[in-house]
Amino acid sequence: MSHRTGADLYREWWDEVTTDAPPAGWSAGDPALDHVEVAPSRIILVAGPPGAGKTALINQWVGGLLSGNLDVRVALANVEMPPAALLSRHLSRLSGVPLADIRKRQVAAADRAKLDEAAARMRGWLDRLAFADAPHRLDAIARAGADFGADLVVIDYVQRVAPADKASGLRERMNVLMTELRRLADRGGVAVIAAAAVSRSRDNAGRASYAGRHLSLASLRESGELEFGADDVLLLAPADDADDRAAVRSMLLAHAKARYAEPKDVALSYDRRIQRFAPDEWIEAASPSPPSNGRPASKAHDDGERGRWKGDRR
Secondary structure, eight states, rough: OOOOOOOHHHHHHHHHHHHHSSBBBBBOTTTTTTTTTEEEEEEEEEOOTSSSHHHHHHHHHHHHHHOOOTOOOOOEEEEOHHHHHHHHHOOOOOOOOHHHHTTTTTOOOGHHHHHHHHHHHHHHGGEEEEEEOOOOOOHHHHHHHHHTTTTTEEEEGGOOBBBBOSSSHHHHHHHHHHHHEEEEHHHHOOOOEEEEBBBBEEOOOOOOEEGGGGGGGGSSSSHHHHHHHEEEEEEEETTTTTTTTTTTEEEEEEEEEEESOOOOOEEEEEEEETTEEEETTOTTTTTSSSOOOOOOOOOOOOOOOOOOOOOOOO
């Protein structure tokens, strides 16, 4: 086995430490997400129960990264939702027009201008977003990303993606998949954001629960390798007092693992009508109706133009 001493590594390491150029990475310009570093060779898992909004959160993250970094390229593989549905979610979030109205083609005449404006913003980055076609095997997704020159590969979600190598049983498949995902990130120098399913945890009364305060790294479904292989793990779940029927839900985004930084939990509001997350103390001014929690309105987040963060790998 080959090796290098600390003295061998010193010069390269010291030059990196003392340079004025920060390492490569990308910011979405989003206060709900920018405490998590998206950078080459990083693997970020967004895990949560069904219906928690994992796809919506990742969609918002991708939109912000594309808007704020004019050279970043994203390859996305979603095993459950066609590209047109994902684009409609972007349109709803950016316009403030309810997704149901867009899907049913029942947009009010007064909202047409909002759709046009949002669509114009999307056209500024759509040529840097690619959707991987089936089959949903990691080697096929990796090839699609490489052909597209992707800086970021998004997988939604890992339990539904097959590894290139054979594996017997779902647990072993997840182990193999995570090994291959790490190889893709390290050798390809790309960032990876992936959604992951979780299992129910037991609450204090012994009942199965998806409540955020009962979820942990042990909740990741099928494999501890997901926990060990990821650099960051975010657990997205409704807050204990969240109303499951409310249009705007209180959520917790728990930073359960942070390999290179200090973890930070964030309280969020999730407006399901327009597929938008915001820090919980904010109210989305573009929402079609007042939120159910009755808090006063303040400035809303959008995916406007933002500067590059932490260098440029190109």
